[in-house]
């Protein structure tokens with residue numbers, strides 16, 4: 425059994441990070457950093473991974489949660505990116521089936537010409553990309569489209585094209601990589617910020633205690649997502665392309681208010697494609713793509729952002745009339761893209777780029793997608809091997825299952841509703857067995873129907889959750905997909921955490937206040 429990612433393992437990692445020189449220090453525990461750390465550790469590289477806030481606290485918990493086949497890149501003529509995305513989603517399906525669940529995407533068409541164009545595009549995609557026979561596209565005529573997706577507005581509808589993408593849970597995908605890195609010997613710590621950086625030397629501050637640690641590493645990889653430029657500045661690393669951040673937001677409404685059967689792609693007022701996705705008793709709507717000036721953890725959701733998504737939703741579906749008052753939660757994130765002069769946000773390439781600063785040796789990586797993280801990590805670790813002057817063991821991440829992906833989920837307590845069971849399977853995969861080993865009764869947290877009490881204990885003992893936000897936002901996803909943003913269970917969750925982590929009353933109250941104000945911010949529109 426893999427060793428636990430626990431508060432004790434974090435304390436040991438912080439202590440050991442400074443004990444002797446590492447081969448590799450990875451800064452940033454989003455999907456990029458977590459993927460690199462796991463690959464490197466599996467190949468025998470002595471690796472440290474530090475994350476300033478919590479694993480996936482940045483962009484990697486705020487994506488659309490889709491493992492894309494890359495159809496969009498076909499429109500941009502980037503065949504290599506299409507092939508990579510489609511290949512990588514097949515890999516993820518193999519190494520972590522719970523984190524890549526097939527999701528039928530329905531794209532309504534409103535004219536014969538666009539219907540035929542879509543058919544040609546989907547046909548071309550399947551010639552270029554590896555697509556399983558069962559996942560091949562279908563074209564529906566108007567009657568079929570209305571029968572299969574009855575919520576579609578019939579007005580002007582010609583038909584629809586369908587294809588399969590995969591639904592993931594972004595924060596849990598990151599966590600599985602961090603757990604895998606830890607299991608292979610990497611020293612990993614969240615709430616550990618790099619506050620200064622010179623060639624091969626970093627000062628890491630434990631943001632929970634204020635203590636600092638000096639870390640030496642032969643190679644340092646800057647995987648700080650939207651903060652890549654800030655870290656380069658901190659390190660005195662110049663040169664290479666700059667980042668251009670773009671913001672994307674999502675709105676969540678109860679599924680009963682937007683009862684779609686499938687994920688449906690809509691055309692926004694500016695002709696961009698946006699979509700709705702049913703998940704865990706809710707439906708989410710995404711996403712926007714607008715320039716954003718600064719790297720911040722929680723970019724605001726404006727009324728204009730919400731109106732943009734709701735206008736298309738209310739036009740595409742009949743009789744729904746969704747208003748901002750129906751929105752139970754939102755999330756927003758920043759895409760760490762590489763600046764391209766004169767291009768609109770949606771035109772900027774999603775390709776990743778590696779930049780090595782000649783003077784400091786700092787390796788920075790930016791751009792990319794959740795979908796292709798594994799290949800991106802493989803390339804970076806190959807580069808790390810070159811810089812270490814060592815022939816590394818071959819990359820094995822396309823075959824070694826991610827933690828939770830080793831075995832299917834066991835039978836779950838019958839008292840849970842089907843969508844509650846599918847939520848548990850998606851978040852934990854085979855690790856559901858570990859949850860049930862603590863208590864098989866399926867008892868839920870007071871005030872949080874569908875969320876097991878043992879999930880909170882498991883998050884602390886085996887997933888290094890140290891704050892209320894770590895548990896409710898990124899481990900259980902209650903902040904996003906519970907209709908009450910997890911607020912109904914805040915006191916009960918805090919009580920479990922206080923007992924296990926030794927919080928006093930003041931710390932417990934502070935955690936609750938912080939969580940409440942985070943949730944309130946995500947319900948108000950700037």
Ligand SMILES: Cc1cc2nc3c(=O)[nH]c(=O)nc-3n(C[C@H](O)[C@H](O)[C@H](O)COP(=O)(O)OP(=O)(O)OC[C@H]3O[C@@H](n4cnc5c(N)ncnc54)[C@H](O)[C@@H]3O)c2cc1C
Pocket residue numbers: 451452453454455456457474475476477478479480481482483484485486487488489490491492616617618619647648649650651655670671672673711756757758759760790791792793794795796
């Ligand atoms: C709205 C939106 C929708 C998207 N949808 C999809 C999708 O459906 N599918 C897909 O494949 N991709 C999608 N993406 C893209 C994908 O989410 C990103 O490419 C990816 O998450 C970026 O990960 P990252 O690890 O590079 O950055 P991040 O996840 O931001 O990680 C960087 C980490 O570095 C940490 N950090 C910063 N400074 C320091 C420091 N000094 N010390 C220590 N740590 C530090 C931060 O706290 C952060 O956690 C989407 C992106 C957005 C914004």
